[in-house]
Amino acid sequence: MSTTPYNPFQTAQAQVDAATERLGLERSMRELLRWPMHEMQFRLPVRMDNGTVEVYQGYRVRYNHARGPTKGGLRWHPDETLDTVRALACWMTWKCAVLDLPLGGGKGGVTCTPASLSEGEKERLARAYIRAVGHQLSVDKDVPAPDVNTTPQIMAWMVDEYETLIGRHHAGVITGKPIPLGGSRGRSNSTSMGGLYIARAVENLLGHKLTGARCAIQGFGNVGGGLAELLHEAGAKVIAISAFDGAIYNEKGIDIPAALKHYARNRQEISGFDGGQKITNEELLTCRCDWLFPCALENVITEQNAPEIQAPVVIELANGPTSTAADRILHERSILVVPDILANAGGVTVSYFEQVQNTYNYYWSLEQVHTELARRMADAFDAVHREHERTSGPMRLAAYMLAVERVAEACRLRGWV
Numbered sequence: 001m002s003t004t005p006y007n008p009f010q011t012a013q014a015q016v017d018a019a020t021e022r023l024g025l026e027r028s029m030r031e032l033l034r035w036p037m038h039e040m041q042f043r044l045p046v047r048m049d050n051g052t053v054e055v056y057q058g059y060r061v062r063y064n065h066a067r068g069p070t071k072g073g074l075r076w077h078p079d080e081t082l083d084t085v086r087a088l089a090c091w092m093t094w095k096c097a098v099l100d101l102p103l104g105g106g107k108g109g110v111t112c113t114p115a116s117l118s119e120g121e122k123e124r125l126a127r128a129y130i131r132a133v134g135h136q137l138s139v140d141k142d143v144p145a146p147d148v149n150t151t152p153q154i155m156a157w158m159v160d161e162y163e164t165l166i167g168r169h170h171a172g173v174i175t176g177k178p179i180p181l182g183g184s185r186g187r188s189n190s191t192s193m194g195g196l197y198i199a200r201a202v203e204n205l206l207g208h209k210l211t212g213a214r215c216a217i218q219g220f221g222n223v224g225g226g227l228a229e230l231l232h233e234a235g236a237k238v239i240a241i242s243a244f245d246g247a248i249y250n251e252k253g254i255d256i257p258a259a260l261k262h263y264a265r266n267r268q269e270i271s272g273f274d275g276g277q278k279i280t281n282e283e284l285l286t287c288r289c290d291w292l293f294p295c296a297l298e299n300v301i302t303e304q305n306a307p308e309i310q311a312p313v314v315i316e317l318a319n320g321p322t323s324t325a326a327d328r329i330l331h332e333r334s335i336l337v338v339p340d341i342l343a344n345a346g347g348v349t350v351s352y353f354e355q356v357q358n359t360y361n362y363y364w365s366l367e368q369v370h371t372e373l374a375r376r377m378a379d380a381f382d383a384v385h386r387e388h389e390r391t392s393g394p395m396r397l398a399a400y401m402l403a404v405e406r407v408a409e410a411c412r413l414r415g416w417v
């Protein structure tokens with residue numbers, strides 16, 4: 001087993017390299033597309049409740065803006081590094097291109113432990129972040145959004161700081177805001193909803209029925225919990241769920257509303273839930289099921305467990321859950337993997353709708369958001385699937401080829417290469 005620490009940016013670059021090579025792109029284009037175009041690193045001094053000052057490390061990466069303003073969330077996490085932000089900014093670029101959104105890819109982050117911060121400390125950190133990068137943000141340049149450990153309330157503090165600095169309203173500079181401050185209806189569960197539309201597209205295409213099907217979901221947070229609820233309502237049998245503290249399995253189907261209540265009441269832990277038998281996260285990934293939805297972390301399906309995966313369909317709602325080596329194994333085993341840059345694009349798509357609504361200062365109904373999202377996800381799935389059939393490679397490679405070609409075309413038209 002390799003002892004080299006996992007670096008998601010190396011995985012992201014390997015995915016880009018596979019696509020640029022297969023497309024036969026010229027050397028200069030390959031070089032341009034495998035690195036971010038702009039990177040910022042900065043120190044953020046924040047006054048703590050006890051009067052001392054903590055200094056945090058912040059990042060903002062604009063990976064490629066050939067197709068439009070860069071767009072991408074902000075993660076607050078103890079393991080955040082420049083390379084994790086680069087990887088996520090890279091994936092955002094291809095995600096926006098696969099969905100044919102007129103946006104580039106970006107990402108930001110702060111290395112911190114959010115669970116140890118009070119509400120006041122979080123607000124001061126959010127405002128410090130905007131003071132550090134606000135001059136580089138705007139609806140026509142770079143637009144942040146929530147991601148792991150950042151919330152609509154944090155986006156509200158950030159938009160307030162930004163608008164205070166520039167002295168006017170500019171709600172579209174940040175998406176994922178609360179609805180009273182210009183947020184979009186349907187944003188909060190948009191990634192899960194997009195995942196359901198992708199599952200529906202697979203169902204229509206391959207005849208893998210969702211009704212009564214056994215679904216295993218890793219991660220029970222915003223994405224995994226939301227998806228479990230939607231699948232449960234759609235008549236699927238969610239047989240395994242998990243969080244950081246363990247997993248629960250019930251062959252008859254888990255009572256998802258009860259599990260969601262337990263999770264919310266028990267500091268987002270799942271292990272004490274009595275609606276099934278305790279298993280490990282590793283056992284969840286390899287359990288006998290019809291659909292597997294990784295919705296937690298990067299690099300959980302690896303060379304070690306890929307030979308044991310039993311689901312014929314894997315839908316990646318987490319970013320980067322499958323290693324490059326595991327990808328090859330799953331393809332050889334004829335397991336259909338719908339890649340993250342397609343499957344979890346519902347969030348950025350509704351973020352884009354939010355920007356559009358902010359720009360017009362005219363707001364859509366929930367029904368309109370869902371209709372537009374369903375259409376965009378289905379169109380993107382069809383385009384990737386056509387490329388998948390044409391190339392006979394993994395669906396991930398097909399999605400990358402489609403996205404990379406679109407970004408490369410915009411770079412060429414601009415005369416960059």
Ligand code: NAD
Binds near residue numbers: 148344347
């Ligand atoms: P979250 O923090 O709300 O939830 C994460 C869940 O994963 C929690 O239930 C947590 O307990 C669980 N988890 C943590 N460590 C785990 C482990 N070792 N094993 C199993 N489960 C573990 O985050 P989220 O917003 O739901 O995001 C989940 C994934 O989806 C991330 O990869 C994120 O980048 C990706 N994603 C999120 C969005 C979005 O709109 N929130 C959009 C696109 C992609």
